[in-house]
Amino acid sequence: MPNWCSNYISFEGKEKALDTFKNDVKKIKIGDCLFTALTDVKSEWDYDLWIEQFGTKWSVFMEEDIYSSLLDNYSFNCETAWSPCIEFVQKVCKKYALSASIKFSEPGLNFAGICEINENGEIVKEVDMECEVDVYEEEEEENYY
Numbered sequence: 001m002p003n004w005c006s007n008y009i010s011f012e013g014k015e016k017a018l019d020t021f022k023n024d025v026k027k028i029k030i031g032d033c034l035f036t037a038l039t040d041v042k043s044e045w046d047y048d049l050w051i052e053q054f055g056t057k058w059s060v061f062m063e064e065d066i067y068s069s070l071l072d073n074y075s076f077n078c079e080t081a082w083s084p085c086i087e088f089v090q091k092v093c094k095k096y097a098l099s100a101s102i103k104f105s106e107p108g109l110n111f112a113g114i115c116e117i118n119e120n121g122e123i124v125k126e127v128d129m130e131c132e133v134d135v136y137e138e139e140e141e142e143n144y145y
Contacts, residue, residue, distance in 0.1 A: 003108035005056070007084050010075035013098035013119065018074060021096045025070045033059045034066070034078075039091040055087035056080040074098075082106070086115050086123070094121030107131040 011021065028037045035054050036042050043049055050057050060066070060078040069076040078085075084104035093100050097119040105112035116125040 003082055003106055004079045005082060005084050005104055005106040007078050007080055008075070008103045009078070009085075009089055009100060010073070011092070011096075011098045011100045012074065013096065017097045017119075021074070021092075021098060022071060024096075025067070028062045028067070030062050030064060030067065032062045034062055035059045035085075035088050037062070039088065039095060041091070053087060053091070055085045056083050060085065060088075082109075084113070084115070086117075089115075090117050090121040090123070093117045093119055105131050 011018070013021070024038065028034070035050070036059070039053075041049075041053050043053075045059065047057055050059070058081045060080065066076040066078065083106070084102055086102060089100050089102050092098065099119050100117045102115045102117070103113075104115075110131050112129045112131050114125070114127045115123055118124050
């Protein structure tokens with residue numbers, strides 16, 4: 001069982017680029033793989049390929065809350081295995097000429113950060129931090145009292 005990394009991803013861009021992105025999001029069905037739906041990588045799941053291409057070993061699948069958040073705000077929250085999906089966000093930015101910010105935290109392994117990506121898919125700012133509170137440990141202690 002992996003440690004889950006929480007991600008908040010938000011996209012920005014010119015109106016035409018956002019419209020193209022939004023139209024492609026509308027084509028994604030609930031349960032579809034976001035990684036392959038929003039990038040040019042159309043491969044079936046492969047452990048090494050997923051880590052290399054998307055930054056995490058498992059995909060994020062379209063859910064109602066992700067769908068509505070992407071259409072309303074061009075942003076969404078998701079959980080990924082062990083690490084943030086920075087490479088996925090880079091591919092989306094490059095494909096749609098969007099910029100993005102990904103804020104992530106993984107309290108089990110005590111890391112967090114912010115990564116900003118430009119419309120060419122290049123990382124322009126990275127901030128690494130430690131998680132100050134292990135949320136899972138705190139919840140576990142509360143359940144024993």
